[in-house]
Amino acid sequence: MNIIQHVANLLIRSVFHADPASWPWTWLVQAVVIGIAAFLAFAFVAIFAGPVSWIERRIAGRIQSRIGPNRVGPQGVLQWLADGVKCWLKEDLVPAAADRPLFLAAPYLVFTGMFGAFVVLPFGAQVVAADLNVGILYLLAITSLVVVGLLMAGWGSNSKWALFGGVRSAAQLVSYEVPSAFSLLCVVLLAGTLSTQGIVAAQGGWPWDWFIFRNPFMFAAFFLYFTAAIAEGNRTPFDLPEAESEIVAGYNIEYSGMRFLFFLFAEWANIWIMAAISAFAFLGGWQIPGIAPEQIAATKGWEFVGWQALSWTIFLVKATFLVFVVIQIRWTLPRLRVDQLMITCWKYLVPLSMLMVLGVLVLLALVPEGGGADTILRGAMVGLGLAVVLVSALRVRRTFRVDREHYREMEGRDLWYPPYRLP
Amino acid sequence: MTPAEIRERVSAACPGAVEEFQADLLDPVLRLRPDRLREVCRFLRDDPGLRLHYLRLVTGIDRPAAADSETPGGIDVVYHLWSYELRHGCQLRVRLDRANPVVETVSDLWPDANWYERECFDLLGVTFAGHPGLTRLLMPADWVGHPLRKDYARPERYHGLPTSRATVLAEGRAAEVAPAMHDTKAQPIEGYLRLNMGPHHPATHGVINFLLETDGEILKKATPDVGYLHRGIEKLAEQVGYVGTMPYTDRVDYLGAMFTNHGWALAVEKLLGVEVPRRAEFCRVIASELNRIASHLISTGSLAMDLGAFTPFLHWIRERETINDIMERICGARLTYNYLRFGGVSRDIDPETLDKIKHWIDHFEPMMDEFDRLISSNEIFVRRLAGVAVISPADAIAYGLVGPNLRASGVAWDTRRDEPYSIYPEFAFDVVTGRAVHGTLGDAYDRYDCRLREIKESLKILRQAMAAIPEGEARVKVPRPKPAANEVYARVEGPRGECGFYVVSDGTEKPYRARFRTGSFTAMTIIEHLSPGLMLADLVALIGSLDVIAPEIDR
């Protein structure tokens, strides 16, 4: 039973004094509860996408030896609000030559596609708007709505740069849809269900219970999915649809004010969505180490709320970590060329992801879950994961040390260096 | 081979073609019969003993008949030729009828003549018979008159826009611009997507327009259309005199103002016969090399930014900021320096500034490694540049590429070493050439790589210069320049290659004709040649790797 039915039943019992199972208006109350939940989800999206934009800009500033937004509110945390209000006060321009219906409808589609994905994201043990039994398929479908929106924007603007951007984004998004679908197929293979909550439930709190460390193929599938997800989110190094140095701004070039903000909003929310999908499909989602989902569901009152909050926090931390990775990638790498982009997808990611499905399939048939071989495999994969993390941490540390020594050497010299640091 | 010897050979091969040998000029000139020009040019280019493969400059000079003399007026077209292999050059001149100036084109012999001749047609009205597309280059296609003619009268209005400051001030904001002004000068290919890249495009490095004919992402043709930044500095030089031109040269190349300063100073000092004190030469070299580093930082950084990596650009901007601070201490300006004076520099470099430069170099050298780690060896970056827009050495010379672009194609030519000026022979430094880092010589990556390595060479020169800087005056007093009638061509090695100044003096305080030869102008001519078959993103990489900046093209 998910949290919405829970709340609806509570309401029906306490306010209407009826039995929810037989009462004819149960669906209406549920609908109202869902509406409120959707509103809360929206607030969450807004509150999340906004700060992500601020965080990204501050991180970018740090990476690039500059400050970044720090004027609105303490350290600029309210910058995103100011930007939003500013966009509200801007003129809503529609080019005279634009295909009006397409041009006007595109932001709706982009927004709805992005927003709709939140419905099935399993935020916590019982916190999910709708635990659809076709969750993953729904995710694949609803995020594709964004493609349609972008293509409409590109075509409807009746501007050549916008058309380039629209066509590029359509080609890119549909191409990378294939490897991401195959990679998620590996997850479904292991979980045996399409429901997002079911996928989380099939994993566990400890890293060796996460899908990513189940076997080498899952390990690879995670990286394939993450790469494809970055491409689907139009992020560097795959930000061709809005490559400002090539096609100026791409599909959103003719948009202004709030409509323009919708595209940006969708982009930032998309980072978070794909990080969340990676987190729940591969990294164990909200699972709390040492306590099974059934035990959480069995708790009552404040204890229930506490466990929910903890699971929620775990999920957020995992997803936010991946958001940081995406931001780091964005401010480090240059952009691919359009043919390289397509070749990367069709010649590498697609065959590789097919191979991963095959590998998982074979292992599933040969290595029974819970057996000795399975345990050894999981242990080895966790070790590998630790090694990857360790090696990158050591590299970062070495770079930092070199830099610190350099700054120490330069100390006291009349240069405007070292750069400003984040407090 | 000296110009006199070249003249002998030309006379022997094409008897009667040379009308006059002006040996008394600082740069001797062969005056040819206009109808024999092509014949002589072909000989000069193809003769194994001459091999003048590089057309440095084509200049038109209007010489109306003087009121008191009987000599008829005419329009001179002067060609500067050079041979990289044999290290000699010569100047050709043809004198054309002023009423109907026609001469045969040499654009099939030297491809970079294409734009030079268009410019000459545009500004002086010289018709080049046989030219493939003789249209205006810098001025709008429907402009009336040729601005560099001595009797040119500016039209009062152009499409309703007032052209004089007084009228603009009187009338207030200009009326709406008539679309005819934007008419470009390229022929469309039917059936393909026509697209304006520029003038306001993030990747064109200034207001340049590329008219693209594309089949989706793949280019059929990219035709550059320039002139958006044309301020007529050559015309201004004729009006403001030798001294007054110095600050204008800053605006010719705003990223390498020290070099345009230096070239102009060299040219005028040659005309005047002024010796520059040693300390001033050191000041010039130190400032120049700092400026070169700053320019290369912008160039390599913005190339990375064009390819989508924003961070390297800002790292380089950060380093350049310190150079700007140093420059401010040296000459009081951060971008348009106006530092050089005829006979020295405007002020001495104080010891404290020298210390600051040393500190900065100590800081900067490790930063080069950081930059390499960040971007130079990045797989995506390499794949975006390696093998893209390859320029062969022969093409590079024929299209008049200079500086890092030329050297990246494997032609080891550095004006500092090979046609030495100032005190550069005293310093030990390497001439970097393309080394085919990723398999193809002369690709976009080599051009990028050359610039980065040139920064290191500049650091070497800086260290040597700061160690050896002598005491003494930084400037000798030079009276208001009034050189006797003469002609000179002076060049320095700027960040975008040879930065040349061809000055014709006539005994007054103002140059009779001043002509600026810049690296970006010729670099633009090769883009049209290289563009078919490139992808849109490759064109961005090509423009970035050639390091063109708009004011240098348009002047």
Next chain:
Amino acid sequence: MTASAVPVLLVLLVAVLFAALFLVLSYWLGPRRRDPLKESPYECGIPARGTVQIRFFVRFFLVALFFLIFDLEAVFLYPWVLVFRSSLESGAAAFALGEMGVFLAILVTGFVYVWRKGGLEWQ
């Protein structure tokens, strides 16, 4: 199934309403000063020439076709995977695997064919 679709539809409705609300607000709050130059399409600062609706790179069309083929294949695999799990328990895994193997073999052959034909090349 229909019951669980209700919340989804509701959420989508809320999303559209939100978008509309935001745009209406911006319609009221924003200035409205029409200007022919402002409403002309952006083409780097000069009037656009030629038309937009002209032949476009055929590669993009091919990509769309490949997507249709391979993404449908992937989506088709999803329900099969669910069945496969249960057949694994019932012991009919070999049969399910064999059937899917035939299906995949055909598609992989197609993929290899496209690759060999140069359908994935861009230059």
